[in-house]
Amino acid sequence: MILRTRFTKVGYLKYLSHLDMVRLFTRTFSKAGIPIKFSEGYNPHPKFSIGNPLPLGTESLAEYMDVELAYWMDPETFIERMNKSLPQGIQLIESKMVEKRASLTSMISWSHYEIRFMSDKLDEEDDFEEALSKWNSLSQVNITKKRKKGKKKVERQLDIKPLIGNITYKGKDNEDFHVLSALLKSGESGNLKPIELMEAMERELDLKVDLDMVMIKRLDVFTDEDGEIKELA
Amino acid sequence: MKVEKPSRYIGMEQNMVPKNPDEVDVRFAFSFPDVYEVGMSHLGMHILYNLINKEPRYSCERVFAPWVDMEDQMRKESIPLFAIESKDEVRSFDFLGFTLQYEMSYTNILNILDLAGIPIHSSDREEDFPLVIAGGPCAYNPEPLWEFIDLFVIGEGEEVTLELIKIYDRHKKKGYNKRKFLEEVQATMEGIYVPSLYDVSYNDDGTIKDRFPLISGLPETIEKRMIRDLDGMFSPETMIVPYMETVHDRISMELFRGCTHGCRFCQAGMIYRPIREKSVDRLLELAEKLVDSTGYENISLSSLSSCDYSQLHLLISSLMDRFEDRKVGVSLPSLRLDSVSIDILKEIEKVRKTGLTFAPEAGSQRLRDVINKGVDEEDLVNAVSYAFREGWSRIKLYFMIGLPTETDEDVMGIKELAYLVKDLFFNRPPEERKGNFSVTASASCFVPKPFTPFQWHGQDTIEEFHSKIDLVKGSIKDKKVTFNYHDPRVSYMEAIVARGDRRVSKVLYRAWEKGCRFDGWSEHFKYETWLEAMKELGIDGSFYANRNRDFSENLPWDFINPGPSKKYLQTEYTKAIKGETTRDCRLGCTGCGIKDCAMWGVFN
Numbered sequence: 001m002i003l004r005t006r007f008t009k010v011g012y013l014k015y016l017s018h019l020d021m022v023r024l025f026t027r028t029f030s031k032a033g034i035p036i037k038f039s040e041g042y043n044p045h046p047k048f049s050i051g052n053p054l055p056l057g058t059e060s061l062a063e064y065m066d067v068e069l070a071y072w073m074d075p076e077t078f079i080e081r082m083n084k085s086l087p088q089g090i091q092l093i094e095s096k097m098v099e100k101r102a103s104l105t106s107m108i109s110w111s112h113y114e115i116r117f118m119s120d121k122l123d124e125e126d127d128f129e130e131a132l133s134k135w136n137s138l139s140q141v142n143i144t145k146k147r148k149k150g151k152k153k154v155e156r157q158l159d160i161k162p163l164i165g166n167i168t169y170k171g172k173d174n175e176d177f178h179v180l181s182a183l184l185k186s187g188e189s190g191n192l193k194p195i196e197l198m199e200a201m202e203r204e205l206d207l208k209v210d211l212d213m214v215m216i217k218r219l220d221v222f223t224d225e226d227g228e229i230k231e232l233a
Numbered sequence: 234m235k236v237e238k239p240s241r242y243i244g245m246e247q248n249m250v251p252k253n254p255d256e257v258d259v260r261f262a263f264s265f266p267d268v269y270e271v272g273m274s275h276l277g278m279h280i281l282y283n284l285i286n287k288e289p290r291y292s293c294e295r296v297f298a299p300w301v302d303m304e305d306q307m308r309k310e311s312i313p314l315f316a317i318e319s320k321d322e323v324r325s326f327d328f329l330g331f332t333l334q335y336e337m338s339y340t341n342i343l344n345i346l347d348l349a350g351i352p353i354h355s356s357d358r359e360e361d362f363p364l365v366i367a368g369g370p371c372a373y374n375p376e377p378l379w380e381f382i383d384l385f386v387i388g389e390g391e392e393v394t395l396e397l398i399k400i401y402d403r404h405k406k407k408g409y410n411k412r413k414f415l416e417e418v419q420a421t422m423e424g425i426y427v428p429s430l431y432d433v434s435y436n437d438d439g440t441i442k443d444r445f446p447l448i449s450g451l452p453e454t455i456e457k458r459m460i461r462d463l464d465g466m467f468s469p470e471t472m473i474v475p476y477m478e479t480v481h482d483r484i485s486m487e488l489f490r491g492c493t494h495g496c497r498f499c500q501a502g503m504i505y506r507p508i509r510e511k512s513v514d515r516l517l518e519l520a521e522k523l524v525d526s527t528g529y530e531n532i533s534l535s536s537l538s539s540c541d542y543s544q545l546h547l548l549i550s551s552l553m554d555r556f557e558d559r560k561v562g563v564s565l566p567s568l569r570l571d572s573v574s575i576d577i578l579k580e581i582e583k584v585r586k587t588g589l590t591f592a593p594e595a596g597s598q599r600l601r602d603v604i605n606k607g608v609d610e611e612d613l614v615n616a617v618s619y620a621f622r623e624g625w626s627r628i629k630l631y632f633m634i635g636l637p638t639e640t641d642e643d644v645m646g647i648k649e650l651a652y653l654v655k656d657l658f659f660n661r662p663p664e665e666r667k668g669n670f671s672v673t674a675s676a677s678c679f680v681p682k683p684f685t686p687f688q689w690h691g692q693d694t695i696e697e698f699h700s701k702i703d704l705v706k707g708s709i710k711d712k713k714v715t716f717n718y719h720d721p722r723v724s725y726m727e728a729i730v731a732r733g734d735r736r737v738s739k740v741l742y743r744a745w746e747k748g749c750r751f752d753g754w755s756e757h758f759k760y761e762t763w764l765e766a767m768k769e770l771g772i773d774g775s776f777y778a779n780r781n782r783d784f785s786e787n788l789p790w791d792f793i794n795p796g797p798s799k800k801y802l803q804t805e806y807t808k809a810i811k812g813e814t815t816r817d818c819r820l821g822c823t824g825c826g827i828k829d830c831a832m833w834g835v836f837n
């Protein structure tokens with residue numbers, strides 16, 4: 001029995017690492033008396049997996065985990081008990097039973113982000129629309145991806161254009177941040193971090209963005225079924 | 234990210250106590266002067282945190298040393314140090330209390346004050362800054378910090394901390410004057426030391442001539458605080474559960490305080506006397522509450538020598554019965570070779586089987602007698618053989634080098650014991666060898682500590698340490714045997730500070746100014762800088778570290794009474810040099826001089 005569960009990660013808790021999250025949930029299952037299934041062996045650990053971990057410092061309204069139960073507990077009770085023990089910034093918002101077909105990680109292929117930033121160059125809304133159309137006219141934008149391969153550091157060039165679903169400008173919010181909405185590839189079949197997008201835009205368009213002050217929040221994740229972007233089932 | 238591990242700074246953990254600053258009368262900032270994951274592993278912090286916060290009108294928040302990357306950012310952006318709970322500036326608190334667990338954290342204390350925008354010297358702080366206090370084991374020699382700390386708490390903190398806050402609260406309500414407050418508590422409370430109310434004079438040879446109160450009516454001797462009834466004392470029923478992995482990531486339960494073995498190198502074994510236990514019923518009640526409130530999977534039974542607990546079998550089997558189906562394990566942090574019991578190991582291994590650590594402390598029987606470590610080779614053979622039979626395969630052995638009277642022969646005993654352990658494994662029939670065998674012998678460089686029989690002993694020089702280390706290192710030529718050792722330079726600095734007097738405070742300040750901090754972390758320890766600081770001040774490190782003291786000398790910490798008498802320590806030192814042992818005092822009093830010690834009804 002698997003409960004596919006959506007949860008938030010907001011406020012200061014955006015600074016928790018993936019490992020911190022695993023530890024937090026492990027303890028919370030025990031504290032909340034969730035009948036979670038344990039693995040066999042010397043060091044039994046609870047069976048659950050978090051899909052598509054966020055980069056440190058990114059907020060989210062759409063984190064997902066699959067929780068495997070040893071015996072039935074209805075999703076409402078599950079959510080209620082867990083939320084009592086979880087901190088305010090991490091709360092379960094939806095949970096339903098699913099047949100185990102594919103792992104979350106393999107299913108999640110698109111993420112929808114809200115990106116907020118400050119710019120010394122853009123002021124009027126039109127300024128950004130103009131920049132955006134210039135961006136859209138570029139047929140290819142390469143970034144350098146760094147990866148550690150064993151002890152060696154490997155660099156490779158990657159065209160990020162195919163990793164972008166769409167980008168729209170939402171205007172300024174009440175804290176005077178520019179707000180972008182972006183649908184970006186996410187997961188095993190290609191992954192673009194919002195900050196990488198912003199770095200590339202800064203390089204190409206010279207928007208004078210303060211890259212230390214970019215606030216990112218994941219709003220939703222989607223799966224890709226034969227080229228069609230769909231809600232996670 | 235500009236700083237690594239940002240969850241060090243965010244707080245909001247399970248069981249954190251958030252209080253509205255407007256609804257409390259006294260705000261206490263408790264600081265462990267090291268990085269978050271080290272400080273959060275300290276049981277004392279969890280005790281005092283919950284003790285203060287259970288008072289509705291007082292609040293306690295946490296402060297740790299920001300890691301160097303965070304410090305850089307804070308200095309660059311002019312962000313003052315804040316407490317974790319409210320994120321309010323540390324300088325707006327009433328108290329800033331440091332726990333002194335090891336000397337090499339002292340420069341972090343200066344750095345924390347500086348980052349908080351609080352003047353580092355006590356004399357520069359008026360009423361508008363927090364009262365800076367300190368306690369913990371290193372406070373038994375408070376003098377090296379005398380210029381920086383307003384008030385030291387000597388001994389166990391559970392009672393004295395609240396008493397202190399209450400008196401402060403009373404002063405605050407009628408107009409707090411720092412000097413008046415300090416004079417009142419020094420004159421009326423036990424276990425308090427206000428260094429600015431005393432002065433010291435020196436002899437021509439640099440030793441202490443005299444120390445005296447600056448005003449009348451102050452005690453000449455400071456008595457330590459000690460709690461008699463551990464069941465009745467406050468014990469935490471909850472602990473903050475960090476998000477990030479910490480050094481001791483589990484429930485920690487104290488079984489008892491004090492120790493009866495009388496190992497002559499051990500400061501804790503002397504200053505925490507007499508032994509006092511919690512009852513099994515009380516411990517089970519606490520365990521239940523701690524597991525419920527934290528969700529931790531492991532309970533560590535921590536005390537100086539946990540195997541000595543008089544009801545250990547009953548306690549462990551009760552804990553296992555109660556928590557086995559909840560997958561909660563029990564662990565003992567230290568096993569004494571002489572009390573490793575087959576039953577205890579069997580009980581514990583039911584849930585988890587990890588490597589085993591033993592501490593023979595010295596390589597030869599002669600030297601183990603000198604330090605009064607009451608174990609022999611047979612104990613080690615029995616314990617290790619049993620462990621191998623039951624499936625353990627990784628053994629760690631802890632030693633010290635530089636112990637009084639030590640010869641090369643004693644030092645080589647380290648190698649011999651490690652090889653003995655290896656032979657015990659491989660002499661077993663192949664079909665009975667389980668797992669991947671390894672033995673690690675770790676040696677630390679002995680640092681003589683105040684209030685131990687070795688407080689008069691001159692530490693080995695760095696060169697002597699190195700030649701002893703090389704001797705062992707060169708003799709081990711086996712892939713299954715690993716030899717680790719501590720940096721003698723760190724132990725030298727630690728020895729200077731541990732037995733330092735008031736003049737050492739200048740060294741700490743100068744070293745901090747020159748950039749020393751996190752000296753306990755090998756990647757940040759700057760030996761050359763420490764040497765420069767001492768040279769500039771004309772202070773001879775060997776005077777503090779390597780000099781043998783005479784019994785007649787006035788030691789910088791003599792004005793504190795930790796329980797055991799100076800005469801007892803002298804007798805023990807004399808016996809040590811002769812290689813004579815002293816029995817475990819539960820077998821009969823050994824006359825250490827603790828006032829009305831009746832073992833508090835623990836035994837028989």
